[in-house]
């Protein structure tokens with residue numbers, strides 16, 4: 234349990250653990266928020282009287298369904314589908330779908346819970362939710378992925394709508410999957426409802442910059458964190474875990490802003506390239522071929538691949554975990570600090586364990602949680618929704634400029650709120666408090682619902 238929790242928060246925490254028994258990730262995400270909110274509830278008795286925090290922790294709706302599908306040889310498989318609609322005080326439920334074997338109710342609930350705060354921080358009219366399945370797309374043919382997506386949507390469609398719930402991608406769900414999901418939604422409803430999903434292809438209602446948005450947004454956020462320390466990305470050595478959508482576009486933008494990314498990773502190991510990771514080669518391997526990272530050496534004639542190694546052993550100034558939850562633990566954090574790491578920002582959702590966060594905060598390493606630092610993806614989803622609603626299509630430059638402004642705004646909100654509540658530089662407190670106040674105010678205004 235985080236040390237910072239006051240007595241009320243400890244009692245609430247115990248209740249949450251009891252009512253959500255065994256849901257480790259959900260308990261972890263809630264505990265982190267409770268650690269920040271004691272002073273807010275003391276200052277705002279209306280939030281306490283209305284039980285805004287307790288209501289926010291309990292998802293508005295949790296949907297679990299069977300997803301049967303047939304593989305290419307005709308064998309029947311059964312997966313489990315989820316959609317957790319966490320909170321809709323600020324707008325329709327909004328958040329991605331994750332297809333990965335590690336998916337369970339706890340994982341989706343934690344992601345939905347964090348999404349509520351993240352979406353509030355963007356300043357856009359978005360509620361929060363998350364969904365997915367324990368389906369593993371790895372090694373599956375296009376036909377198998379299509380049949381799975383069609384079966385998944387056949388059950389989920391009744392819960393969706395541009396004013397109700399708007400999913401997007403996450404781990405294992407990219408433009409291919411969004412295409413199959415959108416096609417099935419359109420077929421069942423007989424409506425071309427572009428605003429029901431984001432992350433669409435450019436030919437069928439998608440928005441420029443959405444693909445790049447989470448990674449680009451993270452790089453802009455890091456730039457702001459360094460600026461707040463009177464520093465810059467110029468010449469900084471960076472490491473980025475993962476090699477999926479978030480990692481790829483983080484590397485691309487960090488390079489454009491003057492930093493050098495010397496390592497990235499996948500489930501098989503760590504790729505090092507001291508001259509700077511060639512992002513075109515990583516795109517070729519992961520976006521075109523969906524293959525393993527060790528092909529990098531063949532493609533570029535440089536770098537080295539360490540099977541099974543830990544990326545956090547690589548010395549760096551800036552560390553950006555962009556793979557998945559709990560991938561960076563307390564001892565990894567100690568190694569990073571010992572090697573001189575000054576900034577850590579989460580591209581993935583909750584990649585740093587509570588112990589890791591404690592190490593960073595105690596050692597003076599600036600640490601930004603995913604709900605602030607990786608909000609560029611969902612913010613650009615909101616821009617896609619705006620374009621769909623007005624049947625318009627913006628340029629890359631204009632959309633990217635909007636994204637950069639939004640990230641600067643989120644940084645400022647977190648930074649200023651942390652200082653206002655007496656913990657300057659603590660982005661965890663800043664994000665949790667600023668996000669909570671926005672949602673709680675709306676919840677109080679809308680009554681006990």
Ligand code: GLU
Nearest residue numbers: 328329401402403611614
């Ligand atoms: N899955 C992304 C996230 O974690 C994006 C969600 C969205 O665009 O709705 O924020």
